[in-house]
Amino acid sequence: MRPRPEAKARAFAALAAAFLVFAACPARAAEEADLPALRELFRRPPPAVLPPDPLRESRERLGRHLFFERLLSGTGRMACSTCHDPARFFQDDKPRAVGVFYRTLARRTPSLFDLGEVRPLMRDGRAASLEEQVLMPILDPNEMGQTEERLLAQLGRVSFYREAFAAGFPGEGLSRATLARALAAYLRTLESPRTAFDAWVEGREDALEAKARRGLRLFAGRAGCIACHHGWRLTDDGFHDIGLPSRDLGRGRFDPERPFAFRTPSLRWVGARPPYMHDGSLPDLLAVIAHYDRGGIDRPSRSPLVRPLGLSRAEKEDLLAFLSSLSRPPPDERGGIAE
Ligand code: HEC
Ligand code: HEC
Numbered sequence: 001m002r003p004r005p006e007a008k009a010r011a012f013a014a015l016a017a018a019f020l021v022f023a024a025c026p027a028r029a030a031e032e033a034d035l036p037a038l039r040e041l042f043r044r045p046p047p048a049v050l051p052p053d054p055l056r057e058s059r060e061r062l063g064r065h066l067f068f069e070r071l072l073s074g075t076g077r078m079a080c081s082t083c084h085d086p087a088r089f090f091q092d093d094k095p096r097a098v099g100v101f102y103r104t105l106a107r108r109t110p111s112l113f114d115l116g117e118v119r120p121l122m123r124d125g126r127a128a129s130l131e132e133q134v135l136m137p138i139l140d141p142n143e144m145g146q147t148e149e150r151l152l153a154q155l156g157r158v159s160f161y162r163e164a165f166a167a168g169f170p171g172e173g174l175s176r177a178t179l180a181r182a183l184a185a186y187l188r189t190l191e192s193p194r195t196a197f198d199a200w201v202e203g204r205e206d207a208l209e210a211k212a213r214r215g216l217r218l219f220a221g222r223a224g225c226i227a228c229h230h231g232w233r234l235t236d237d238g239f240h241d242i243g244l245p246s247r248d249l250g251r252g253r254f255d256p257e258r259p260f261a262f263r264t265p266s267l268r269w270v271g272a273r274p275p276y277m278h279d280g281s282l283p284d285l286l287a288v289i290a291h292y293d294r295g296g297i298d299r300p301s302r303s304p305l306v307r308p309l310g311l312s313r314a315e316k317e318d319l320l321a322f323l324s325s326l327s328r329p330p331p332d333e334r335g336g337i338a339e
Contacts, residue, residue: 035213038220039201044232047191056185059168063186065161066179071154072138074145075100080137080183083109089273090190095280100145106248108280111273113192114233114266123262123278124250125239130184135176148176155179192268199330208325215322218315223292227305234267234326240303243296246279252301259301271327285323289316 050056066072067080083097084090090112097105107123115121120128127133137143138151155161156174165174165182172178199207208216220226228236239251239261252259262278276282282291293316295308311319 038216041230042232043201044198055168059182059185060189062164062168063182063184065164066183067186072144072146072151073100078144084112089113089269091273095275099143103142105142107278110265112187113190113268116188118237124253125263126254130187131180134180134183152176194330195269195326196328196330197325207331209321211318211321212325215318215320218319219322223309223311223319224305228264229267235264237263239263241301242306243298243302244277244281245297246281248278250278261301267323267326269327271324285320289319
């Protein structure tokens with residue numbers, strides 16, 4: 001996503017509002033959660049209209065080429081798009097990613113939509129910026145297994161790249177830094193498509209069926225999901241231990257106070273992107289809901305916001321209907337969604 005100056009301020013406003021909704025009105029407010037106020041919490045900022053800029057556009061185009069370029073891997077067989085498949089919301093369907101020589105990596109491939117404002121990146125926050133992140137998979141011996149020297153030499157032999165780098169980075173040309181900037185420029189253009197939930201937020205009552213509206217009330221209320229999943233991407237971009245049995249320390253590798261914590265993922269189009277969690281251990285949304293209902297492993301690092309919920313079967317179905325509304329396009333202008 002492209003930079004939006006007002007976006008940070010909005011994020012903070014959303015955070016404050018979420019906190020109020022959550023803190024001021026625990027259980028009761030939950031069921032009565034004020035739907036108009038919730039609309040504001042989840043409103044998607046308008047698409048940024050950037051002035052035409054031939055330099056930026058040529059970098060974005062070059063970055064797109066590089067994203068699909070197999071020379072980025074040591075074996076010449078893998079591109080970024082091998083794992084981040086545009087036809088699968090820039091993910092794959094494997095519980096954990098498979099790198100060069102069919103090596104299974106520790107974590108599931110995340111979606112690449114709407115990352116423009118996200119800092120730090122990676123599930124454990126180990127990359128400070130997109131420019132820093134994009135070189136990591138290329139140079140990781142288990143992921144794409146390429147070396148900087150070989151990559152720059154190989155790309156430098158292709159006249160298309162020599163010209164595209166000269167055009168996108170006048171006076172600089174092809175280097176480690178310009179390669180990273182081109183890939184990052186492309187990633188900033190990836191915005192998730194609108195959903196039925198967006199249409200409802202914007203005032204189309206018929207875009208959410210009654211079941212999904214009940215699910216939203218639960219999400220914002222008794223189930224407590226909104227404490228971590230708020231704002232237009234439905235994430236606080238914070239790190240939390242939600243009690244999964246995985247032995248992966250996550251953020252704990254860098255911050256001893258946060259063992260087993262991972263960055264809260266965006267829930268945009270979540271229903272279309274199974275399996276779930278950093279290790280792909282939960283096969284579908286019902287399994288995710290069952291996990292939160294049980295509350296996961298009770299250990300000191302587990303977030304106090306995750307605890308057994310005691311949801312009824314009907315409540316689980318309502319929650320599922322709400323999550324599904326985040327995962328389908330808006331109803332067409334003629335009809336709504338049949339109940
Ligand atoms: C082998 C599969 C694979 C390939 C190839 C791959 N990635 Fe990834 N990508 C992953 C996995 C797995 C993660 C999560 C790693 C983690 O968080 O520890 C990830 C994380 C990311 C993130 C961070 C997303 C976030 O939400 O923090 C970005 C950005 C990204 N990849 C871009 C790229 C780019 C650009 C390329 C090509 C240069 C690429 N990836 C190649 C599997 C892959
Ligand atoms: C304490 C903060 C917190 C709360 C409360 C919370 N979540 Fe999460 N959620 C997270 C984190 C962190 C992850 C990622 C965990 C991981 O990758 O291991 C996550 C992951 C998910 C995922 C999987 C997304 C994906 O792409 O893998 C879904 C779906 C989800 N949460 C839904 C919910 C629902 C529904 C609730 C309420 C019942 C809820 N969450 C409550 C923090 C939270």
